[in-house]
Amino acid sequence: MSEFLEAVVSLAHSFAEWWIHTFDKSDAYVALFTLILAIGTLALWWSTRQLWKVTRITAEHVAVSERAHVSGGANRGTTSDGKEVLVVTINNYGRTPAFIGTVAATICRENELSTFPGWVADRWEGHAFVKTWKGYVFGYIPGQPSDIILPYEPGKVIAGRICYRDIFNRHYSIGFLLRTDNLSAVGGHPSFWEERQEQSAYP
Secondary structure (H helix, E strand, C coil), rough: HHHHHHHHHHHHHHHHHHHHCCCHHHHHHHHHHHHHHHHHHHHCCCCCCCHHHCCCCCCCCHHHHHHHCCEEEEEEEEECCCCEEEEEEECCCCCCCEEEEEEEEECCCCCHHCCCCCCCHHCCCCCECCCCCCCCEEECCEEEEEEEEEEEECCEEEEEEEECCCCCEEEEEEEEEECCCCEEEECCCHHHHHHEEECCCCC
């Protein structure tokens, strides 16, 4: 035990001699203070950088979890003169409103989907395409019908895409593909269902 104490005392003595020799002038204390300040500044910078990363990740998470999540579909309806039609419906399952832009829908045979030209208005004839900005906010009411009405054609499919903007000013589009007979989902065509980020809600 005494050898350990002797070693500690010797080490303390050596450190004291080094301190007195190194800091025998006031300039040395200024240099020490500058070094401590530099280390503290570096630590503060690193801490701020880590906090910025956490804040950025949190903001991105909030944008995803709080933004609008729109889906589309269709319901069967009847006009005032008794004609059976299909009405495109828009649902928002997100926590904040969606600003609906362009809504496009068409009816075709399922085997025609392989040559689907895409949502290009000036190439279509006899298909329903709405280019007008709807001018309303779709909020929390699920199943609210739009004014996109197509004729009911048995044995075909209804394909649609809804472009919208969320409260973070980001633009998306979401598609849907249903059978006209029972309005069940048509699988095997993933590109029709995918949600995409868009440059604008007015393609």
